[in-house]
Amino acid sequence: MPVSIAPQAPGIAGRALSRAEIDAILAQARYVDGLARRIMRDLGQGIRLMLAATAVGRLEQQIDQMNAHLPPLKNFILPAGSLPVAQAHVCRAVCRRAERELVLLSHDPQAALSDAALPYLNRLSDWLFVLARSLSRALDGEEVLWQPAPSPQASVSCD
Numbered sequence: 261m262p263v264s265i266a267p268q269a270p271g272i273a274g275r276a277l278s279r280a281e282i283d284a285i286l287a288q289a290r291y292v293d294g295l296a297r298r299i300m301r302d303l304g305q306g307i308r309l310m311l312a313a314t315a316v317g318r319l320e321q322q323i324d325q326m327n328a329h330l331p332p333l334k335n336f337i338l339p340a341g342s343l344p345v346a347q348a349h350v351c352r353a354v355c356r357r358a359e360r361e362l363v364l365l366s367h368d369p370q371a372a373l374s375d376a377a378l379p380y381l382n383r384l385s386d387w388l389f390v391l392a393r394s395l396s397r398a399l400d401g402e403e404v405l406w407q408p409a410p411s412p413q414a415s416v417s418c419d
Contacts, residue, residue: 289391313376319383326390330397336406339392342399348392355385 339349359381365371366378396403 313379316376316379316383319380319387323383323387323390326387326394330390330393337393337396338404338406340404341392341396345392345396345399348388348395352385352388352392355381355388359385 339346339353359378362373362378362381366373393403
């Protein structure tokens with residue numbers, strides 16, 4: 261699962277963020293990256309995935325911290341913007357795919373999964389979404405909002 265976003269943050273985010281904000285984002289990204297790498301290593305080796313509920317709680321705290329600086333959502337947000345924003349959205353999509361695959365795996369009675377595995381992937385994808393929003397506001401100034409297409413009836417003429 262390519263959730264390693266730490267390498268992209270310093271160079272690009274450094275233009276628009278304070279040193280403290282960069283350090284906070286990098287600390288969060290390193291934590292999430294290390295945990296995701298451990299999960300993937302354990303899954304690859306067939307080791308019972310023992311994911312502590314505290315990891316889920318920590319992600320939720322970080323989501324709340326990042327969300328505190330963002331306006332409430334009123335529209336759908338498109339996965340667009342600068343490179344780090346787009347990368348965070350791609351990582352989220354990969355994480356959501358992993359979550360769907362883990363749901364299928366969870367139906368296997370021989371699968372050795374922690375009860376926290378699915379909630380963790382769900383929270384991780386939300387964390388990546390909020391990270392993308394935070395980066396978008398910091399780097400691009402605004403998020404790219406979905407705009408509905410004009411109604412086809414509006415452009416039809418009856419001559």
